[in-house]
Amino acid sequence: MKTNFLIIMFGMLLMMSFISASSYDEAKIDNPIYYSFTSNNATQCNLTTGNTPSGIVEINQEATRNGQTFNVTVNESYVGDIGVSCFNIVCSDGSEIETGSFCKDVTTTGFMNSVGYYFLILILSLGLILVGIGLRDAIITILGSIGLYFLGLYILRFGIVGIMDPVYTWATAIIVLGLAFYVSVKSAYELITG
Secondary structure (H helix, E strand, O other): OHHHHHHHHHHHHHHHOOOOOOOOEEEEOOOOEEEEEEOOOOOEEEEEEEEEOOEEEEEEEEOEEEOOEEEEEEOHHHOOOOEEEEEEEEEEOOOOEEEEEEEEEEEOOOOOOOHHHHHHHHHHHHHHHHHHHHHOOHHHHHHHHHHHHHHHHHHHHHOOOOOOOHHHHHHHHHHHHHHHHHHHHHHHHHHHHO
């Protein structure tokens, strides 16, 4: 029994290593993006366009200047799609024009997306449920189903990493919530009736 427990714990630690890393900073969907940059010679900078997952959008917004630092705020209406969005900047000193860009990885939470998080919660929840069933302990099984409730609600609210289809995401969340409901009600019934 102890060997199986150690194997399960090692497997969960191994799953944690599958966290995906993005080469861009993260931004939360439907929230403004604040970006600062410096230019030694520029007198004016404009945020011209954005290349979002749904296509190219015209922005044409002037950056505010504070000394050699320029600040720009990308309106939340341009941060409405999950995926990498790049924004183009054009700076001028009156005679020369320089261009640049910055990119953000737009996620549902504003943090690095990780499929490992979903698997970790699922494995811990199912592990508790199986331990509860094996020990014939309804309380442990109900605690495992609470983890499934959490996972289902999390998927319902934030979606599944890398899947943009809301129908698939909602269907998965409803299935997980239904499984959690069945396990918790069945365990509670067995606890009450003995």
